[in-house]
Amino acid sequence: MIGSLVDAFYTVKPDAAVAAQRVAFGTSGHRGSALKNTFNELHILAIAQAVADYRANAGITGPLFLGQDTHALSQPAWEVALQVLAANQVDVRIAANNRVTATPLVSRAILEFNTGKTTGLADGLIITPSHNPPEDGGIKYNTPDGGPADADVTGWIEQRANDYLQNGCVDVKRTELTTVRAQAQEYDYVGRYIAQLDQIIDMDAIRNSGLKLGADPMGGTALPVWQALAADTALNITVVNEQIDPAFAFMPPDHDGRIRMDCSSTAAMANLLKIRNQFDIAFGNDPDADRHGIVDAAGLMNPNHFLCVCVDYLLTHRPQWRKDLKIGKTLVTSSMMDRVVASHQRELYEVPVGFKWFVPGLFNGELAFGGEESAGASFLTLDGQPWSTDKDGIVLCLLAAEITATTGLTPSQYYAELVAQHGNPVYRRIDAPATPEQKAAFKKLTAASVTAAELAGSPITDVHTQAPGNGAAIGGIKVSTEQGWFAARPSGTEDIYKIYAESFAGEAHLQQLIDEARALLSGIL
Numbered sequence: 001m002i003g004s005l006v007d008a009f010y011t012v013k014p015d016a017a018v019a020a021q022r023v024a025f026g027t028s029g030h031r032g033s034a035l036k037n038t039f040n041e042l043h044i045l046a047i048a049q050a051v052a053d054y055r056a057n058a059g060i061t062g063p064l065f066l067g068q069d070t071h072a073l074s075q076p077a078w079e080v081a082l083q084v085l086a087a088n089q090v091d092v093r094i095a096a097n098n099r100v101t102a103t104p105l106v107s108r109a110i111l112e113f114n115t116g117k118t119t120g121l122a123d124g125l126i127i128t129p130s131h132n133p134p135e136d137g138g139i140k141y142n143t144p145d146g147g148p149a150d151a152d153v154t155g156w157i158e159q160r161a162n163d164y165l166q167n168g169c170v171d172v173k174r175t176e177l178t179t180v181r182a183q184a185q186e187y188d189y190v191g192r193y194i195a196q197l198d199q200i201i202d203m204d205a206i207r208n209s210g211l212k213l214g215a216d217p218m219g220g221t222a223l224p225v226w227q228a229l230a231a232d233t234a235l236n237i238t239v240v241n242e243q244i245d246p247a248f249a250f251m252p253p254d255h256d257g258r259i260r261m262d263c264s265s266t267a268a269m270a271n272l273l274k275i276r277n278q279f280d281i282a283f284g285n286d287p288d289a290d291r292h293g294i295v296d297a298a299g300l301m302n303p304n305h306f307l308c309v310c311v312d313y314l315l316t317h318r319p320q321w322r323k324d325l326k327i328g329k330t331l332v333t334s335s336m337m338d339r340v341v342a343s344h345q346r347e348l349y350e351v352p353v354g355f356k357w358f359v360p361g362l363f364n365g366e367l368a369f370g371g372e373e374s375a376g377a378s379f380l381t382l383d384g385q386p387w388s389t390d391k392d393g394i395v396l397c398l399l400a401a402e403i404t405a406t407t408g409l410t411p412s413q414y415y416a417e418l419v420a421q422h423g424n425p426v427y428r429r430i431d432a433p434a435t436p437e438q439k440a441a442f443k444k445l446t447a448a449s450v451t452a453a454e455l456a457g458s459p460i461t462d463v464h465t466q467a468p469g470n471g472a473a474i475g476g477i478k479v480s481t482e483q484g485w486f487a488a489r490p491s492g493t494e495d496i497y498k499i500y501a502e503s504f505a506g507e508a509h510l511q512q513l514i515d516e517a518r519a520l521l522s523g524i525l
Contacts, residue, residue, distance in 0.1 A: 012037055027355075044081055053160055064123055101189050102394065103140075104394060108388050206235055207234040221285075269293050292377075294400045296412050297412070301415070326347045328367045330350070331487055351469045365380065435495065460481055486500065
């Protein structure tokens, strides 16, 4: 499969007249597959040239940090992007020996380079489709604030790239690969990242704890990081899987039978779960290491639960943090977070789905933490400075070890204490079929669209079509009561909409929430 996939990358020519084959930036860049005419050489030529044009238009003149993950299409896409960027006189910083580079390492490199500068700023490109199946490819752009580009920037790049795609990329500049490899400057992503970890994690607490730690990079970019950390014998880290295979043949199938490197899925994490009794804490990362999966004796931790543990711990173990720092969460993250934040008399900052919404707050030092229910998060350094304005799965794994080293509680035990204090929510996400007309109708919803006074037996307290934290449109609707809530938003790629629901009154009430949400939505869409 890998050979035919790479061949298709170079030989298949997408048709810009077909909407599905055009460049399209979602919440995490452009993704697709060479076999479906959605991630091919022409796409990367167009996107890389559009990024070079955007840099020139925005006055970004510093280096561009270029990373790639271990998917089969990442290396050829990386080579094409490098050729175009170099032809446009962009100073590209690459890892030595074609080494893979994780998303948080690119974000960290951008922030480190730009510290104290107002001109000559750096930015970055990462070639990755995240946890997607082996046949997929992806590319995402990070601006000088170190985080995922916002919609205005990606919209500009998308339109520009499609203009190039329309004429077969004849106007794209390109230099021979052998020439640009010699020109590009090597950067020690792993070494510099590890050297700074003491700024954000109490590494000595982990070293002195005697904890046995296991790390599964799941065939991704976290591998060189965990290998380097494991060389510090005091950390007592065992890398349980050192395989790099673009087919990810070692991966157990996900819940739907597909290979997917999703570290929040118990099916995908089966290999690590089988050996969890060998470790006090174990963890996994997806291929670009921006997500985390935390395993202890109780199994794979629910991402919502772990984020709440992180926030409660950080708010009691980071004395240098200012008291006015807010805690960020996406609107479909557990309301347990709301209760934890309120118990510390802190302000919650609730945003739409997508980590990009946390970037300004993390960058400006207004948010202490930003997390989303899909196991992505980042937070400030010990002294309240930006660490990574993109998701950092490696640091979240190390935080799990710090929590246990400091408190003596595993993350699951810590969450049990939060449940005793705040209640025990149950959470579910389901997909429901939707016509294109229904999906479009989501954008027209307002709070006035919901005329019901009650939901699942409780008075409705809030109806939101804009996020409370930043006022941005959520692309759907969220309806809340004191006992639970549901949110619904359409898929960007499939004829479905997603319902997220949570109840503090048990499984039966959760099902009632979902049933009434379906009925309510069918009446207003």
